[in-house]
Amino acid sequence: MTATTAARAGTGPGAAQRLLPLVEEFLGGRLPLRLRAWDGSTAGSGGGPVVVLRSRRALRRLLWRPDELGLARAYVTGDLDVEGDLAEALRTMWAAARHRALTPPRLSAGDRARALRTAARLGALGPRPPVPAAEARLAGALHSRARDRAAISHHYDLSNAFYSLLLDETLAYSCAYWSGTEPEQTLAGAQHAKLELVCRKLGLQGGDRLLDVGCGWGSLTLYAAERYKVRVTAVTLAAEQAGHVRAQVRERGLGELVDVRLRDYRDLDGGGYDAVSSIEMGEHVGDAEYPAFASLLHRMLRPGGRVLVQQMSRGARAPGGGAFIASYIAPDMHMRPVGDTVSLLEGAGLEVRSVESLREHYTRTVGAWRDTLEERWGEFSALVGEETARVWRLYLVGGGLAFEERRMGVDQILAVRPAEDGGSGMPATPGEWYAP
Template sequence: MTAAARLADLLHPFLGDPLPVRIRAWDGSESGPEDAPTVVLRSRRALRRLLWYPGELGLAEAYIAGEIDIEGDLGEGLGRVWRNVRERGPALAPSLGDRARAAVLAARLGAVGPRPAPPAGRAALSGALHSKARDRAAIHHHYDLSNDFYALLLDPSMAYSCAYWTTDKPDYTLADAQRDKLDLICRKLALVPGARLLDIGCGWGSLTLHAAGHYGARVTAVTLSAQQHAHVTARAAELGLDGQVEVQLRDYRDVTGGGFDAVSTVEMGEHVGEAEYPAFARVLHDRLRPEGRLLVQQMSRRHRAPGGGAFIETYIAPDMHMRPVGETAALIEDAGLEVRQVEAMREHYVRTCAAWQDTLEQRWDEFTALVGAETARVWRLYLVGGALAFQERRMGVDQILAVRPTEDGRSGAPATPLAWYAPEDPGPTG
């Protein structure tokens, strides 16, 4: 029996018969449907890694290390495997009996050996969960990879969050969709010249600079990333907005003052933590003036769907926590805020991830020269897997608009959201 046939026999209990993918082993032998994406095991080391790290993490690390590859559409291959596992019921991680069978097979194939070293890029955090020091290290792991890396990947505004696609016209780009997202946020927050905005988790300043430059807002931007802080500070000066923008390198728990007309936090709440979110929501409430508005853009998950998963939590966003959107809305209201609107944007993230992946593939040589092949493969897997998670409704993303009502119940919100979707172009204010 060939190596591929033995591997296929081992995988049938997990993935069904016929297999959702074709297998090609290191000896050139193949097994499985001819019209399916082909999983290529380039060495026996891939099987050894899966014995030591069974399940999602082992598969991901074998791919990152280049021991496993997929010929054909990576997203289609991942999607087929996920659907077969989900339909058959058992988890991807094998039982002890299955691992014993795999060990026997590995011995026959000459793949038994010491534990393989993990590829580069694993997060190595220490200390109490969601302590300030650990949160700073988690942010550093992902966001301080390199400003040059993110400049290659993102649109010119450096928006690293779900875009908002308002048309299917062929000349409409990711940059256009990010601009439309930023405009939508600014309109929902009712920003006008002189309005005070607190942008918590400001990233590379896309919303901060847009709100200041196009709406005349005075913005306090907060980040834990030293590289982001330096970038936003420099860009504000280049654009002549340094008089309107203050960038703070600090934890959201250390932000002082209040009376802001608006508070935004765009895809930062996932990093706060389950136990810490009620206190985070109170911070958002306390920084607003009465009738001030809050915009939370945040990823969510279904009630029974997994969160980030072992790969995401190990390589991309350690300590990330997602919950169903209804639970987040309830926590915001528990803090004394009133939720006025929730807008689902799940399909928009499928398109956003696809646009980022297109850039990654088109500029692959530049990315690998900058960060190395293993890190580039981490990002390929991350973007393809992320798009699939949103497409299959295992994850979502939503904009939650809330207000801090007055003691007698006034919200200051309009009766309808018409102005958010049929606005007049505010134009630049500078």
């Protein structure tokens, strides 16, 4: 039996046999996976997911960056891959980390030297691999206007064609509401149910003024103007979004009802709105900046006016986000436990009247987006390139699992600006919000 044949059979000292013990030592325990290296050698559990190192460059990326970001870079470039269902592979790994309490040990200088010697024997040493083109490169002070504009553009200005392919007809890029009123509810139906729920919670009526902060591609703006005949001021930092909403306003004849502004929320003036919405925009505001954001929501409302914030959250002990999300998807995003956001809104003078978790709804929403990505993989790859398509596969799979496993959540928080005498104008019960 030759060395190559032995390596392929899992009996010789191939790259996989040399690497797996080292990886398990660095991660603090045995892993329920099978490793296959570029030389065809395999090692590890026969029943677990198969992680494939397609080239020595995958190992070199992990040597230069032995953390989540290094793994993400290796995956999005295709240097590292997973055979089979990526979601099941990540679910298996995270379950092992929880149940086996895998804790990376503190590595000594000797440990690192031994790893380098192994890499040298495998021919994997070399200069730092280039950072993938899809990774964000931001400059300037955190949450300065220029940096926030660049962070929003990195994600939302990818192209309207991309989001039109990924999302449903509403172009709602936020958690849908799977109401169960239809036997086989589609994603579009669930998004319409979410938009209707938001409008009912805000108590919109014809002639009301609505400020939609972070309007996205205008799903709520257009729905509220068409169905409820409200006057909407739609605000976004993304030029692609603003262009799309303006085109839709012209096409639908809503010019007298909708004003689209390409503007930073901090530059908003005026006030006296009957309602304010912020649908999954508050995550981009920043931790230190959120009290001022909450004060803006209060200031924009008339007494008795309502605000609905739909916002992602994290558990008290769950980190949320992570290096991959921060580098590829939503740079500078900040999530906090929902109770902390409630406190910040109340600290700004708003009275919180309802908090509704939509966590399971987001698991299903992200699953629908992921199904579309996989079903139309060739189209996505042709449109934005294989690397960016792999970024989105990892993002949607990881995000769906984060909601499924309660590491992340999403909540609708309804609040009101009370009048001076304490009056809220709110209904005695919320039953009308959910009426068929």
